[in-house]
Amino acid sequence: MVDFGFKLSKSSAIVLSETADPRFARLVALEPDVMRCMSCGSCAGSCTAASFTTLSLRRVILDLQRGQTADATGQIKHCMLCGKCTLVCPRGLNTRHIILSILQVYKEEE
Amino acid sequence: MEERFALSFDPFVLPFMVGTYFVFAWCIAAIIKVLSQLPATDRHRFYRSLITPQNIVKNIRDIFCDCLLHVRLWKRNRLLGYMHSSIAFGWFMIILIGHIETILYVPNRVHLLYYPIFFRYFMKVHEIHLQGALLFFLMDFFLLVILSGIALAIFKRFRSRALGMRRTTRLTLTDRIGMYALWSIFPLRWIAEGFTAGVAGGSFMTIPINWLLKNFMSNPENFTAAWWAYSIALGTFMFVLPFSRYMHIPAEMMLIPMRNAGLKVRHYRRGFALAQVYSCPSCGVCIDACPMGAQKKNNSLATVYLNRQIKRKNEEKLNKISDACLMCGKCEALCQIKVSATGLRQDIRSRRQYGIHQDYGYLGGVSAAAGSGKVLYYAGCMTSLTPVIKRSVAALLDRAGVDWSNMDADGTICCGRPLILAGKMDEAKALIAKNTEIIKSSGAATLLVSCPICYRVFKEEYQLDGVEVVHYTEYFNNLLSSGRLPVENSGRKLVYHDPCELGRGCGIYDQPREALSHVASLVPAEKERVESICCGGSLGSLTLNWDDRGAISAKSLENLMYSHPDAIVTACPLCLKTYARSAKVPVKDFAEIINDNLKQ
Numbered sequence: 001m002v003d004f005g006f007k008l009s010k011s012s013a014i015v016l017s018e019t020a021d022p023r024f025a026r027l028v029a030l031e032p033d034v035m036r037c038m039s040c041g042s043c044a045g046s047c048t049a050a051s052f053t054t055l056s057l058r059r060v061i062l063d064l065q066r067g068q069t070a071d072a073t074g075q076i077k078h079c080m081l082c083g084k085c086t087l088v089c090p091r092g093l094n095t096r097h098i099i100l101s102i103l104q105v106y107k108e109e110e
Numbered sequence: 111m112e113e114r115f116a117l118s119f120d121p122f123v124l125p126f127m128v129g130t131y132f133v134f135a136w137c138i139a140a141i142i143k144v145l146s147q148l149p150a151t152d153r154h155r156f157y158r159s160l161i162t163p164q165n166i167v168k169n170i171r172d173i174f175c176d177c178l179l180h181v182r183l184w185k186r187n188r189l190l191g192y193m194h195s196s197i198a199f200g201w202f203m204i205i206l207i208g209h210i211e212t213i214l215y216v217p218n219r220v221h222l223l224y225y226p227i228f229f230r231y232f233m234k235v236h237e238i239h240l241q242g243a244l245l246f247f248l249m250d251f252f253l254l255v256i257l258s259g260i261a262l263a264i265f266k267r268f269r270s271r272a273l274g275m276r277r278t279t280r281l282t283l284t285d286r287i288g289m290y291a292l293w294s295i296f297p298l299r300w301i302a303e304g305f306t307a308g309v310a311g312g313s314f315m316t317i318p319i320n321w322l323l324k325n326f327m328s329n330p331e332n333f334t335a336a337w338w339a340y341s342i343a344l345g346t347f348m349f350v351l352p353f354s355r356y357m358h359i360p361a362e363m364m365l366i367p368m369r370n371a372g373l374k375v376r377h378y379r380r381g382f383a384l385a386q387v388y389s390c391p392s393c394g395v396c397i398d399a400c401p402m403g404a405q406k407k408n409n410s411l412a413t414v415y416l417n418r419q420i421k422r423k424n425e426e427k428l429n430k431i432s433d434a435c436l437m438c439g440k441c442e443a444l445c446q447i448k449v450s451a452t453g454l455r456q457d458i459r460s461r462r463q464y465g466i467h468q469d470y471g472y473l474g475g476v477s478a479a480a481g482s483g484k485v486l487y488y489a490g491c492m493t494s495l496t497p498v499i500k501r502s503v504a505a506l507l508d509r510a511g512v513d514w515s516n517m518d519a520d521g522t523i524c525c526g527r528p529l530i531l532a533g534k535m536d537e538a539k540a541l542i543a544k545n546t547e548i549i550k551s552s553g554a555a556t557l558l559v560s561c562p563i564c565y566r567v568f569k570e571e572y573q574l575d576g577v578e579v580v581h582y583t584e585y586f587n588n589l590l591s592s593g594r595l596p597v598e599n600s601g602r603k604l605v606y607h608d609p610c611e612l613g614r615g616c617g618i619y620d621q622p623r624e625a626l627s628h629v630a631s632l633v634p635a636e637k638e639r640v641e642s643i644c645c646g647g648s649l650g651s652l653t654l655n656w657d658d659r660g661a662i663s664a665k666s667l668e669n670l671m672y673s674h675p676d677a678i679v680t681a682c683p684l685c686l687k688t689y690a691r692s693a694k695v696p697v698k699d700f701a702e703i704i705n706d707n708l709k710q
Contacts, residue, residue: 033655048491051521052472077469080541081532082491082524083649087687092656100532100652107465 021067023105030101033093037061043085043095053078057085057095060102070109076102111215111242114234114309122231122338123224129348130223136352137360140388144364147381152373159371169367177362178202182446189262189273196259197292198359203252211245227344230303231337235311242311250313253303256296264293277403279394279414284354291347292356298340305333361388362447375453378428378461379420383454389447390417396441396451401644402434404665405658413441413451420454430653432458436662437531437650438610443640452650459533459652470540476523476548483515486554486577488545488568490561491524492683499560499683502701503582507558509708510594514558517548527567527611528649542571549577558585560701562612562682563649569616581618583681586704587625596709597629604630604703605675607666607689608642609682610650622681622700629707633673643669645680647688660692667693679703 028035037058044056055078063072076099085095145153159165175181178199184191208226212219215233219225225232235242262273270278281289303312304319312320351357365385373382392414402408411434419427432455442451485507493499507514525545526538549557549572557574559565560582568579589595606626612618619639626632637643646662654662667689670678678693680686681700689697698706 031653046495048521048524049472052476052523073466077466078472079468080470080524081528081534083528084491084495087492087495087647087684094653094655096528096532096649097652103464103466103468104462105465108467 021064021069023069024064027064027098027101027105030105031094031097033095034061034064034098034101036091036093037098038091040090042088042090046084046088048082048084049078049080055079057099061098064102064106069106072102073106073109076106077108111233111235111311113216113219113232115232118219118222118225118232120228120231120334120337122334122341123228124341125338125345126227126341126348127224129345133348133351133360140352140361141364144381144385147377147384148373149376149381152376152381156368156371156373160367165367165370168370172366172370173363176366176447177359180446186444187274190266190275193259193262193266193273196255197263200252200256200259204249204256207245207248207252214241214245228337228341230306230310230312231333233310235309243313246311246313250315253296253300253315257300260293260296275394275398277394277397277409279355279392279397281392282354282418284350285356285392288347288350288354288356291343291350295340295343295347298336298343302333302336302340305336355390355392357388358391358447361385362391365389365447369448375450375457378454378457379423383420383450383457386447386449386454387417387420390414390449391446392418393446395444395446399440399444399641401436401438401440401646401662401666402654402658404661408434408658411435413445413449416451416454417449428458429462431455433652434654435651436610436644436646436648436654438644438648439614440610440641440644443614456531456533460535462533468534468537470537470544473523473540473544476544482553483513484554485512485514485556485558486517486549486552487514487558487560488517488522488525488549488564490518490559490564490683492561492563492687494518494521496683496686496699498702499686499699502699502705503558503560505705506586506589506595506701506708510589512589515552515554517552517557522548525561525564525567526571527563530567530571531650532652538567538571542567546572546574549574556580556585558582560681560683562609562615563684566611566615581612581616581621581681583612583618583622583625583700586701587621590625590628590704595704597704597707598709599628600630600707602630603633603674603676604679604698605633605635605670605673605677606638607635607645607670607678607680607685608639609680609685610642610644610648612681613642614640622679625704626679626700629704633675636669636672645682645685645688647684649684659688663688663692671695677703 039058039062041058044050044058047055049055055075060072060076079099081096081099083096089095148156180191180194180198183194205226208229211229212226266273300315300319303316304323307316307320368382368385375383377383394414396413397403397409400412402411411431416431419431435455437452439452442449487503489500523541523544526541529538554577557568557577557579559568559579562581565581590597604626606623608619623632643666644662645666646659675695677696677698678689679698679700686697686699
């Protein structure tokens with residue numbers, strides 16, 4: 001490597017999608033699809049439980065990425081696992097497994 | 111006929127004897143273990159069934175037909191049937207005739223376990239009577255039958271396709287040792303009996319060997335080595351038996367009465383499940399049956415490997431195998447010993463610990479208003495994504511003048527089956543209770559369902575007291591045959607796909623075909639009915655991703671396009687949506703096709 005007399009230092013930018021929460025890292029390990037979500041909201045639009053609750057998978061994933069786990073867990077527990085979101089997802093994400101993995105990795109919070 | 115030696119013992123019987131006692135001891139311990147692991151109610155049920163006369167007859171018949179004659183395998187594949195029954199039944203007959211000979215000629219030796227097995231070593235013959243000649247002939251005849259079976263087995267190891275199996279199971283080390291021992295037992299017996307045939311007599315198989323040996327060997331009387339080899343092969347087989355797939359031979363004899371007693375899997379590694387797992391002969395039928403086999407990497411997810419990992423207690427692999435499964439039930443339907451492939455997986459899923467527990471408190475606010483028609487139509491979640499089904503069902507019901515109402519016109523809650531498939535039975539009960547309340551309060555006499563996933567759970571888990579649950583294929587077939595729906599035959603070539611939950615799950619194969627034959631000409635798929643291939647969209651699989659599912663769909667479509675149909679018809683919203691993504695011909699719903707062909 002040629003020595004130019006200076007080095008590139010590590011970026012100091014804060015990347016919101018890389019949260020420090022180890023639970024999110026575990027979630028990604030269990031179901032990598034969670035990182036491929038583009039937040040289009042098709043899941044929330046078709047959700048069976050959304051007729052009766054505020055459940056929105058799109059918001060749950062965004063919440064978890066931002067560390068707002070209380071809001072996410074409060075919503076996700078209403079899911080009936082019917083699988084409509086998997087069917088409508090334009091990116092073909094395995095949303096049911098994302099939900100099951102969230103249920104497994106996170107704990108209920110007030 | 112008389113005994114050759116004053117001492118009715120020779121050290122060469124030891125490998126056989128030690129091996130046999132080992133297997134007996136192991137089996138007794140295993141029976142005690144399985145019985146002690148059964149819940150008390152199941153255990154009492156099992157004991158009661160053992161003394162019920164009709165069950166005794168059924169047990170004996172099933173053990174004879176399944177373990178010895180392999181009738182079920184014969185029906186599926188004659189070559190494989192012959193291979194298994196020739197070895198099992200032939201071996202049984204050789205042991206039986208050996209005992210008859212001992213009882214007839216040396217009744218004082220019957221108590222010696224090894225005597226009937228090594229009879230020809232201990233006996234010598236002066237003159238052969240007709241009775242003796244017949245027994246000699248039968249012994250040689252069954253030896254020939256077994257040897258032909260062994261020859262087929264060896265051939266199958268190298269060319270399994272010739273016997274109708276595309277893929278075979280990856281064997282473990284003990285499986286291999288057991289297999290080679292089994293292969294060598296009978297040729298060695300042939301040689302050993304050939305040596306003795308000059309002294310102890312023989313028939314058409316052993317006497318020619320004796321002639322050959324006399325001409326080639328300097329002292330053909332020196333035959334103990336051959337009997338040692340035969341005994342060691344038997345002993346080796348017995349020693350590896352409990353640790354290999356050959357454990358299925360004793361285990362199946364226990365499994366059959368348990369199955370006939372109606373026991374269910376309560377824990378994937380205990381009691382009835384343990385008996386199932388040890389009865390698995392690793393034949394590999396489930397590998398070819400599995401739709402996930404569309405990708406080679408998924409071969410290891412077949413039920414035979416689930417059974418193996420249950421034996422090894424490898425929880426990580428168990429979770430992987432059970433979560434990927436589509437729960438289509440094909441392996442279970444084709445399994446020779448009826449392993450509860452889906453039941454075992456569901457149990458593994460149900461034992462998972464979750465940090466968040468689902469809460470359906472909001473169900474109290476769901477309105478229970480469901481109309482007042484005599485027929486209540488429940489479309490279900492998936493059908494709301496395929497409005498063509500809803501529209502067609504409504505049009506057909508109106509045309510037939512049925513008094514009906516829609517239970518979920520404005521969207522309602524899920525039926526509970528997806529939760530059950532994920533192993534969450536307790537959570538599903540909340541949904542089941544709410545739906546039951548809605549259905550009962552409507553006063554309808556019939557619940558009409560268009561989704562097979564919902565249909566199965568309504569049939570199996572709901573207590574609707576008097577409300578008849580019908581699938582729309584049954585319902586419209588009745589309306590068609592009674593003439594309430596006038597249709598014309600378009601002559602279009604259609605292929606019908608059996609949805610897993612409707613066909614294998616609920617046994618509905620004929621009604622949709624009968625109904626469709628009124629409006630089109632049905633052509634067969636390559637594999638259909640009980641062998642139909644899952645569309646790949648199944649909710650049963652928790653972990654399969656988009657690409658894996660796509661590969662399964664492609665394979666399943668290839669199977670459906672076998673007779674070059676003009677369109678594919680299915681009776682499940684999930685199959686409809688899955689196929690519509692990649693099919694080259696139109697994919698239609700059952701009700702849609704009937705509706706399209708109504709007379710104006």
